Amino acid sequence: MKYLLVLLVVVIAVGIWRSNRRRAEQVARPAAQRETRLQPPQDMVACARCGLHLPRSDALALGGPAQPTYYCCAEHRAQGPA
CATH class of the missing domain: 1.20.5 (Single alpha-helices involved in coiled-coils or other helix-helix interfaces)
Incomplete structure (x- = not known):
């Protein structure tokens, strides 16, 4: 037991x-x-100043919606394209 x-x-x-x-x-x-x-793929753009590729959502755009120019940071946006 x-x-x-x-x-x-x-x-x-x-x-x-x-x-x-x-x-x-x-x-x-x-x-x-x-x-x-998995994350969905993102559109990549190149910085007009240094050529760094980054996601469009992280880039800073300058210009109209038809033909924007993308930059990686505010300093490069202020300097303009290379």
Whole structure:
């Protein structure tokens, strides 16, 4: 009877341990999926002053919407094209 009680305690302990491990994996899995999710490609533009290529969303534009000139920083925008 004593061995049956010890076996029951061990089975319950293993069950609790496995359920906690599954819960931790489920919490960690969505975070890992967010990191590996691919970003859509971005349009790249070249700085008119130094030629550095950078995403259009990070570039500073000067000029009209039809034909803007892109710069990598405010200093290059102030200096104008090379």
